Amino acid sequence: MENYFDAFIAAFNGTVRYTWKSILFEVPWYKNYFWGLIAISFAVWLLEILFPWRKNQSIFRKDFWLDAFYMFFNFFIFTIIISGVYKILELIFGQFGIGAESLALINTSNWPIWLELVVFFILLDFVQWLTHVCLHKFGFLWQFHQVHHSVKEMGFAAHLRYHWMENILYKPLKTLGVMLLGGFEPEQAYIVHFAAITIGHLNHANIKLTYGPLKYIFNNPVMHLYHHSYELPKGSFGVNFGISLSLWDYIFKTNYVPEDSGTIVLGYPGDERMPKNFLQQLVYGFIKRK
Numbered sequence: 539m540e541n542y543f544d545a546f547i548a549a550f551n552g553t554v555r556y557t558w559k560s561i562l563f564e565v566p567w568y569k570n571y572f573w574g575l576i577a578i579s580f581a582v583w584l585l586e587i588l589f590p591w592r593k594n595q596s597i598f599r600k601d602f603w604l605d606a607f608y609m610f611f612n613f614f615i616f617t618i619i620i621s622g623v624y625k626i627l628e629l630i631f632g633q634f635g636i637g638a639e640s641l642a643l644i645n646t647s648n649w650p651i652w653l654e655l656v657v658f659f660i661l662l663d664f665v666q667w668l669t670h671v672c673l674h675k676f677g678f679l680w681q682f683h684q685v686h687h688s689v690k691e692m693g694f695a696a697h698l699r700y701h702w703m704e705n706i707l708y709k710p711l712k713t714l715g716v717m718l719l720g721g722f723e724p725e726q727a728y729i730v731h732f733a734a735i736t737i738g739h740l741n742h743a744n745i746k747l748t749y750g751p752l753k754y755i756f757n758n759p760v761m762h763l764y765h766h767s768y769e770l771p772k773g774s775f776g777v778n779f780g781i782s783l784s785l786w787d788y789i790f791k792t793n794y795v796p797e798d799s800g801t802i803v804l805g806y807p808g809d810e811r812m813p814k815n816f817l818q819q820l821v822y823g824f825i826k827r828k
Contacts, residue, residue, distance in 0.1 A: 542629065545629055550619075557618060561573075571614075572614065579606075582694040583693075586694065586745055590744050590745070592691075592692075600690055601691070601696075604699070605699045606695045609699075612705065620709075658730055659734075660783070662712055667779055667780060671776070674775050681823035685701040686701070688812040694743045694744075738781065742762065744759075746759060747760070748761075754784060757778075757783060757784045760800070761780070762780070765779065766805070767803070777792055
């Protein structure tokens with residue numbers, strides 16, 4: 539038990555130190571997620587200001603500051619809190635001989651780096667797409683995902699407004715995907731992560747982009763807006779589940795973009811019961827509601 543406690547503290551402190559070093563610019567700029575997130579956010583926000591799709595939407599839209607706080611909570615604060623738990627799980631699985639190398643199906647270490655990154659990107663995106671489908675399909679998971687879908691006006695920061703339980707679901711599955719690809723993230727994985735942040739911000743932004751023929755490969759703001767639509771096609775539990783890639787929705791026939799005015803109502807039936815403040819949303823999904 540003492541070993542687990544020491545591992546928890548070491549992982550927690552290590553994540554705190556790395557985050558603090560990032561804030562102080564002591565981490566190389568190309569790996570600095572703290573300032574990288576801020577830079578990407580300002581760039582996409584500037585595009586929203588210069589080229590707004592919904593021109594009647596305020597620059598500081600509804601829940602702008604709530605969503606901005608969610609960005610830093612989910613990306614940094616919760617990561618620090620949970621880092622020790624993941625380290626303990628790693629030790630527990632290790633006792634049963636389950637580790638990175640033991641689950642590896644493909645050894646990508648000898649591949650060209652560009653190919654390794656592309657496969658890494660595609661595999662992680664599919665894992666997230668499948669997890670996203672489950673968040674909509676299963677009621678007990680949907681209770682948590684409702685926090686994300688309570689957004690009533692879309693903007694870049696809505697990308698990272700989600701319940702902390704989604705971190706619990708996504709992180710192990712993403713880690714499993716990494717383990718299947720030789721056990722470790724490619725050294726240049728930061729390229730994939732920054733690309734995913736940028737695409738996610740753009741998908742939620744108040745900008746009209748479709749990327750032409752590439753819309754069948756990459757998710758985009760028009761397609762993703764309909765994922766947040768209040769009204770869904772009859773009999774559907776959701777549409778356009780793509781994270782970075784729209785490819786999976788076209789393959790599995792979950793794509794749906796009937797028009798592109800951008801004027802649809804967002805949310806879900808019953809979203810008026812969603813608490814408006816962050817602290818109440820933290821426990822949302824655990825409390826039985828009438």
